[in-house]
Amino acid sequence: MRGPGVDQDSTLGQPGRTVRLLAAAVVLALTAVGTVWAQDSAFPVGPFRMYSTRSGPDTVVKSTRVDGVNALGDRIPIDESETGLRRAEIEGQLGRLVADPTLLALIAESYARRNPDRPPLTRVEIVVRRDDLRGGVRTGEFTDTVTAAWDAEPVAAEPVS
């Protein structure tokens, strides 16, 4: 049994110490390079840029959401857990989705996978809300714009053989 309190400290051999110091130096260097020059794609050593962009006190605040129309014709808001993509992820791919709205079919697809008991979506919209800001204070005015939309093909007739 060990005595109380005064066990011998264990030390590192020279190789163990050198390898550890080198590993720390390499990770520090990569992180520094990532912070100074790289973008988010360099994760986990990319820049720590959460909330790093500056919003002007008089510029609008944009918030993106997904709306849909289901097979029953109901217009419904689609939340993150229903598409499998977080709002910021939709915003991160917004350029791509606007350039090629057929990609929204993929969102309808993941909605169907995640909600097998509900009627499928026949229309998917990306809606951007712009909240007005004056001197850093919300004026209460906003506009909603559909920036990308996709409609399911009408159900195809039986193929003629």
Next chain:
Amino acid sequence: MNRVARWWTEPMPLARVAAFRVLAYLFIPIDVLLTTSWVAWHADVPTDLYQPLIVGELLNLPLPTSAFVVGVKWSLVVAALLAATGRAPRLLGVVVFLLYFEWMVIAMSYGKVDHDRFAFLVALAVLPTVGAARWGDRARSEAAGWALRCVQVAVMLTYFLAAWAKVRFGGWDWVTGATLTRAVIRRGTALADWTLDVPNLLVGAQWLLFSLELLSPLILLARSDRARVAVVGLLVGFHVVTYAGITIVFLPHVVAMLSMLPWERLRRASAAPVAPAYALPPAPLAGAPPANA
């Protein structure tokens, strides 16, 4: 040995590593199944929406198909629970690190990258290097010291480099902008909405946040147990307020911070009834203040 090497490998109690390891590994099932459950949603997202990171392309990581995401998820949960037992710390620790790393690649490859994981990833990477560490160990070790130092530096960098990013992407006038106003409009809670009607309040908060981030290297100067408890308390307070305001919490980062706490003292406190306090040997930590009676 020069001063830099000594600073990085200053001996630390093995019992602290043993305690932190249990916390870190037990946090993983909570993270995967509860607090960051959105990662698993990606199993249902078509791979055409996958936007690979540099690391995913360099290492040629597989496309996150539904089966792959589900497979990584449950392997990770099982491996973390096994690792929390303290058995085969090197082997299981490496397995958990690799699986968690892949889990993070799955998380961050769909158009949004989060920054709350750096210190936790570093913790998972260095924990296996300590090897055997038991709660009953009374010794300190340089391997433990290096591992805990790495996590502490990673925690500090998460703040300090966030200040750097604000200057890089937002400019020096970031502090006078409306970034926090935007954050509260987009995701403010009932607890935070009132701040929108007081414009200078959020600008003041930006000044405070940016200053504290710039001062974060002071974390490394917290040498005594008491100072480190105070630092962790302050930082946890900041993250709790942020969560109350905009429901963003750097939970993995907060868990990594727990490595700075003197967990081995709990053992001494619980052992105290066995021997009278005055008979306890002096605390083995050089430079530490005497234990509170």
